Amino acid sequence: GRKWNIKCFYCLLVKRKICVFFCLGNVVCKTKARADIVLLIDGSWSIGRLNFKTIRSFISRMVGVFDISPDRVQIGLAQYSGDPKTEWHLNAHRTRASLLEAVANLPYKGGNTLTGLALNYILQNNFKENVGMRPNARKIGVLVTDGKSQDDIIANSQNLRDQGIELYAIGVKNADENELRSIASDPEEIHMYNVADFSFLLDIVDDLTDNLCNSVKGPVDLTPSLPFSLIGGGPDAPTDLVTSEVTHYSFRASWTGPEGPVEKYRVEYMTLSGRPQQMFVDGSVTTAVLPNLNPLTEYLVNVYSVIGEESSDPLKGTETTCEVGGDTTDVQLLQLIPNTAYTLSILALHGQSASDPLTEQGVTCTYRTVLFYIQMHVVINVLRSVP
Structure with missing residues (x-):
């Protein structure tokens, strides 16, 4: 009945298995995409044991919507205070039941708030292939903290983003909103949350799980699936990526399509x-x-082959756009017509935009033919010939 609605997660520690499975039935992230999610949970003394129970409920609601398996979504968790600690790696739990059991038994660590150290820790220890990270899976980090970090977070969060890891930042109570903005990926209205108290965490969890689900799916066009069965879990990938026509603001990407059917191609590009x-x-x-x-x-x-909501493994490549401008401020114009008026316009370019022209007029010089008369003499000793 209705008593088993959202609030049932507060009974997770009392009737763990009955409560969890009953409540999660109608809330599912429907996707076959693969994603590796690492939760980074603040376990410092400022949270307190009672509020940490609320965090457990919040985590259960957040992760319970996903299809947990080695072929779909994997979720690892690290807890931090003074020193970070891996509670479980990405490949530790192969089912949702096992994962929720681990969340229910998550211990409370206690200590100081060193968020920068913890961000670097998950990059060096949790987002690694030897503990379950899959190269072709989407990589997502989710931070939950209640205070201002006592160390630098800017460089360490940027290092995670530089590795293609999408970051969510959830702040509670005394969290520093500027720090949360620095950590979260863009756009911040999707990736950053800040609530005044732990009791409000469950008010944002539905919106958060919607955004997380979209991150797991990736930027895929949600059109109806075509009526046929995909062998091997998705369409074949394209091959032979070639780039050409490189300018300072664009370039062309070309590839060879697979032998199997393809509805469309999705081309992703990023710095x-x-x-x-x-x-x-x-x-x-x-x-x-x-x-x-x-x-x-x-x-x-x-470049991905796409059929419905199914995408192939990516065909990967890189290209560098051309440089604009430079130090050259002199140019010589060749092959002009003598004694002719010319108008010269100089424009500054950026992307496809151009400045107003700097215009000058000038006339080339008259071409003149100069005749040289050369006299030659043959001299033998002191005798000189007639020229």
């Missing part, structure tokens, strides 16, 4: 530290121009 952008092209097209890029910037390119 090393930026958020992915995407475009779709029809399955009959195997080339696309990537526009609105930054000059002299390296871009990562991933």
Whole structure:
């Protein structure tokens, strides 16, 4: 009945198995995408044991919507205070039941708040292939903290983003909102939450799980699936990625389509530290121009075959756009016509935008023919010939 609605998660420690399985039946993140999620939980003394029970309930609601398996979503957890500690790695729990059991028994650590150290810890210890991270899975980090960090968080959070890890930051009570903004990926309205008290955590969990589910799915067009069965879990990947027509603001990506059926291709492109952008092209097209890029910037390119909501493994490549400007301020114009008026306009370019022109007029010189008369003499001793 209704007594088993959202509030049933408060009874997680009393009637663990009955409560968890009954409540999660109607709340599911429907996707076959693969994602590796690492939760980073503040276990400092400022939280307190009673509030830490609320955090356990919050985590259960957050992770319980996912299909937990080695082929779908994996979730690891590290707890930090003065020194971070891995509670379980990504590959530790292969089912939702096992994961929720671990959440229910999550111990309270206690200590100081060193968030920067903890962010570096999960990069060095949890987002690793030898503990379950899959190269082709989406990588997501979720921080939950209740206070201001006592060390630097900016460089360590940027290091995570530089490795393609999408970061969520959830602050409670005394959390520093500027720190949360520095940690969270863009846009902050999706990736950052800040609530006044632990009791409000369960008020944001539904919105948070919706956003997490979308991050797991990735930027995929949610069109109805085609009526056929996919062998091997998804369409075949494209091959032979080639880039060409490189300018300072764009370049072309071309590839070879697979032998199997393809509805469309999804082309993702991003800088090393930026958020992915995407475009779709029809399955009959195997080339696309990537526009609105930054000059002299390296871009990562991933091309996926797409059928319905199913995507192939990515075809990966890189390209660097051309440099704009430089130190050259002199140029020589060649092959002009003598004694002719010319108008010269100089414009500054950035992307596809141009400045107002600097215009000058000038006339080339008259071409003149100069004749040289040369006299030659043959001299033998002191005798000289007639020229």
